[in-house]
Amino acid sequence: MGSRRQERVGELIREEISELIRREVRDPRLTGVISVTEVVTSPDLRHAQVYVSVMGTEEEKMQVEKGLAAASGFIRRNLGERLSLRYTPELSFHRDDSIERGSRLLQIIKEVTPNDTTDKADKS
Secondary structure: OOOHHHHHHHHHHHHHHHHHHHHOOOOOOOOOOEEEEEEEEOOOOOEEEEEEEEOOOHHHHHHHHHHHHHHHHHHHHHHHHHOOOOOOOEEEEEEOOHHHHHHHHHHHHHHHOOOOOOOHHHHO
């Protein structure tokens, strides 16, 4: 677990990157449901691992990864303008499939849980 400052800076970066992807980046590969789920910064705040969840096919996910890699310089420059940090961190983007795994898990639970619609009063 990082320091409180690392966590605050990571959250700030997460919010700004989400906003930049949604409103500023003009890459057609970066459309659809893209969520920046977490940003983990190094102790010196010079590096940031950006975790991104993408809903879609494997091909769409790969296109988003390529789009993020292409836009990383633009995103980093804009972060530097928006945030008052001594150093703008180097960004590395990583896929986060946890939301998708959670959704799949909920679907499995729904399928295996008996659907009890009978009135419980009838059983007595």
